[in-house]
Amino acid sequence: ALSLFSTGRTRGLVVESGEGLTQAVPVFEGYAIPHAIFKMKVAGHDITTRVQAMMADELGETSHTSYRVMQALKEKVCAAAASSPIPTGPDNSDEEARSFELPDGKIIQVSQKVRLGAPE
DSSP states (O other), rough: OOHHHHTTOSSEEEEESSOOOOOEEEEEEEOOGGGOOEEEEEHHHHHHHHHHHHHHHHOOOOOTTTTTHHHHHHHHHOOOOOOSOOOOOOOOOOOGGEEOOOTSSOEEEEHHHHHHHTTT
């Protein structure tokens, strides 16, 4: 409810996604509706695991795909698409690729498919 109050609203749906749990809490007139709260155990850890698998496929190697590195990559370059669908065909949008520096100093390009596909 405090998230809504901070935006000047007393009604809405508050969605929070953490490392291990995502929950949606409906709020009406400043009160959470307990029987309508929805929780699911799909969250940040699952997105990081998906980024890790997608990057391993793209790089063709597993040496640079440790969980902590992929978590940092996810936090830096991944996002949810505002209105465009997830790219499903060949990745012809290299201009939309973003770079990420690995701990060993190697710079890799992260495709739009990974940046938007994993979080979506």
